[in-house]
Amino acid sequence: MGVSGIGLEVIDVAAFLAQLDTDGSRFTMEAFTVAEREHAGESDPTRAQRLAARLAAKLAFLQAVSKSCMLDSSALDSADLSEVEVVNDTYGRPSLRVSGQLEVLVRARLGNDWVAHVSLTHDGPTAAAVVVLESP
Template sequence: MSIVGVGIDMVSVPEFSEQLSTPGSTFIGHFSVGERRDVADRTGDGARNLAVRWAAREAVIKAWSSSRFGLAPLLPDTAVNQVEIQSDAYGRPRVRLHGDLANAIGHLNIHVSLTHDGDMAGAVAILEEPAAG
């Protein structure tokens, strides 16, 4: 196995919360039903939990971009909407891809780690080529 890309992203929770609560905003619609349900089932600030998922989505896109250094981008700017962050029964995150992004990197193993500290939410994503065999 070899690492083919690494990405990291940070999100300001207060600014993210403001985006979500702006009258007429449709930003919440960028999250899957499963993501919204997962956040609703958790205690604490829903905006904080969505912010960290947004950071994870961005980290996945950045990891894919870093793997294509020197090559033209293959995905539209809206590719971030093709990344879904799911949680297992114990709260551990995993990445589920949709659309063109699933076709482009669905064969790779994607490792993701989420974190919060104060007003910031962050995530790291690592793309790994599966072992041949």
């Protein structure tokens, strides 16, 4: 296995929260899975920080895929962000679960044995994620 792509995204939590407040539930419903919304909880700022970090992870994944697969960005512009899900294990450690059309696209380019590593952080006004893609 070798590194075939890397992505890094930083999100301004206040700007993200303003977007949630205006475009509201439609954006959260479309971009985040039920489990992600449950993990984020109900109360801000934790909810906004956790969702912002997850949005960063989704975008960092697309960035890593775009780099590894030499795709032009239009191939990913219409990606369904809910197909990249952040899952926490019992220790709180995050990982990515990729499904649907995105999974098909990545499998076609990188084969069946690719792995995505993710790390999240959210601290005050900033949320960020890094994703590293590995493939044989």
